[in-house]
Amino acid sequence: MIPTVLVVDDDDGFRALLLDILRLEGYRLLAAASAEQALSILERDRADLVLTDRRLPGLDGLELARRLRAQPRPPVVVLVTAYGTIPEAVAAVRAGVADYLTKPLESPAALRRRIRDLLGEPAVADGSGEFLTGDPRLAELVAMADRAAATDATVLVTGESGTGKELLARRIHARSRRADRPWVALNCAALPESLAESELFGHEKGAFTGALARHRGRFEQADGGTLFLDEIGDLSPAIQAKLLRALEERKIQRLGGTEPVAVDLRLVAATHRDLAMAAATGEFRSDLYYRLNVVALAIPPLRERPGDIALLAPRLLSEATERLGLPARRLAPEALAALTRHSWPGNVRELRNAVERAAIAASGETIEPRHLPELGGAPSRPAVAPLSLEQRERQAILAALERTGGHREQAAELLGISVRTLYNRLRTYGIR
Numbered sequence: 507m508i509p510t511v512l513v514v515d516d517d518d519g520f521r522a523l524l525l526d527i528l529r530l531e532g533y534r535l536l537a538a539a540s541a542e543q544a545l546s547i548l549e550r551d552r553a554d555l556v557l558t559d560r561r562l563p564g565l566d567g568l569e570l571a572r573r574l575r576a577q578p579r580p581p582v583v584v585l586v587t588a589y590g591t592i593p594e595a596v597a598a599v600r601a602g603v604a605d606y607l608t609k610p611l612e613s614p615a616a617l618r619r620r621i622r623d624l625l626g627e628p629a630v631a632d633g634s635g636e637f638l639t640g641d642p643r644l645a646e647l648v649a650m651a652d653r654a655a656a657t658d659a660t661v662l663v664t665g666e667s668g669t670g671k672e673l674l675a676r677r678i679h680a681r682s683r684r685a686d687r688p689w690v691a692l693n694c695a696a697l698p699e700s701l702a703e704s705e706l707f708g709h710e711k712g713a714f715t716g717a718l719a720r721h722r723g724r725f726e727q728a729d730g731g732t733l734f735l736d737e738i739g740d741l742s743p744a745i746q747a748k749l750l751r752a753l754e755e756r757k758i759q760r761l762g763g764t765e766p767v768a769v770d771l772r773l774v775a776a777t778h779r780d781l782a783m784a785a786a787t788g789e790f791r792s793d794l795y796y797r798l799n800v801v802a803l804a805i806p807p808l809r810e811r812p813g814d815i816a817l818l819a820p821r822l823l824s825e826a827t828e829r830l831g832l833p834a835r836r837l838a839p840e841a842l843a844a845l846t847r848h849s850w851p852g853n854v855r856e857l858r859n860a861v862e863r864a865a866i867a868a869s870g871e872t873i874e875p876r877h878l879p880e881l882g883g884a885p886s887r888p889a890v891a892p893l894s895l896e897q898r899e900r901q902a903i904l905a906a907l908e909r910t911g912g913h914r915e916q917a918a919e920l921l922g923i924s925v926r927t928l929y930n931r932l933r934t935y936g937i938r
């Protein structure tokens with residue numbers, strides 16, 4: 507489940523900046539301009555972390571923390587204070603505040619790291635919504651996914667980044683007889699080879715130095731339910747062989763174990779690679795490819811179904827304004843035209859982010875092309891923070907990769923982000 511962060515600040519600009527920094531981390535976001543508004547949002551929604559300004563009109567941030575602490579499932583509270591007002595530490599600790607940040611912010615990377623430490627890793631994609639399309643070809647593919655959902659067939663979902671592979675995989679699970687059993691996802695790309703086997707198949711106590719207790723791998727965790735193996739094209743040949751065996755025998759062996767363990771699950775695999783080509787060139791085992799490719803669902807990129815932009819943009823917009831506590835907004839025809847002209851290399855994820863940024867940038871009810879600066883509209887204010895932040899982030903990633911000679915772990919370390927987040931960014935920005 508994606509962590510939800512509620513940002514409380516009466517300063518519109520600063521609140522937008524915080525939201526933008528956190529949005530890049532993939533959290534589900536809520537926003538409020540006052541403590542009272544935050545409390546009323548939390549009556550009908552939930553948050554894992556509340557990032558609140560200390561000084562607010564009406565109830566202040568400290569009082570908000572106190573009230574939240576009295577709730578049945580209190581969120582983690584982080585207080586933002588102007589530099590130099592920290593020495594109320596004792597009162598803050600008593601109110602249950604977990605951490606402080608000072609204004610002005612040190613850096614977006616530092617903020618992200620602190621929030622991440624408090625929350626744990628965010629999940630990659632939210633995938634809570636419905637899979638929407640008005641495109642006949644894609645609608646037929648969704649119908650095929652629904653037919654496959656009723657069976658136990660292995661499914662292979664392919665498509666570019668952000669086309670909704672995980673969303674479709676979740677839909678298959680939700681419509682299967684396994685819907686009330688576990689959904690277990692594993693991103694094979696973020697997985698060092700040395701860890702892959704124990705992540706997938708688990709290990710016995712003492713299987714290797716540091717294996718202090720028995721660990722159930724994802725196969726066992728998913729027993730009865732659905733196992734989603736994301737970026738399966740990135741698995742090493744050795745692990746591919748073990749995966750093939752597990753699928754053929756419907757049994758796995760824990761690392762260091764002697765007894766095979768029977769597992770009953772449906773596998774959904776996804777990749778943005780051309781797996782048929784990889785199998786043809788020997789980069790991917792062709793016998794495993796055929797085993798995965800029982801039901802093949804290739805989601806077309808958004809640029810090949812421009813009609814979907816007119817369908818998705820307003821839906822993603824109303825979803826974003828509702829989530830962020832903004833008044834409803836509508837897209838001016840020229841703004842929709844600009845969206846339709848864009849080629850969307852990051853597909854629906856990129857569209858969702860663009861629409862969310864525009865909702866924040868627009869102050870009135872209507873979103874105009876100038877609120878979509880990345881699509882060529884002139885920015886509404888000089889240097890809109892959201893855009894420049896993204897550009898800066900892209901540059902920072904390129905610089906970090908250059909400095910580390912392309913070493914991703916080291917680059918992530920330099921940037922103060924997780925390796926997983928770095929991989930996401932590389933995909934979002936189309937950096938190879």
Ligand SMILES: Nc1ncnc2c1ncn2[C@@H]1O[C@H](COP(=O)(O)OP(=O)(O)OP(=O)(O)O)[C@@H](O)[C@H]1O
Nearest residue numbers: 631633636637638667668669670671672673854855
């Ligand atoms: N057809 C759609 N209707 C509604 N939302 C969509 C659709 N396609 C994608 N999305 C949304 O776009 C975002 C990206 O989708 P998802 O994570 O499933 O993509 P993906 O193909 O798995 O991407 P990646 O390869 O980068 O992991 C999610 O927020 C998802 O809910």
Ligand SMILES: [Mg+2]
Nearest residue numbers: 631671672736
């Ligand atoms: Mg995905």
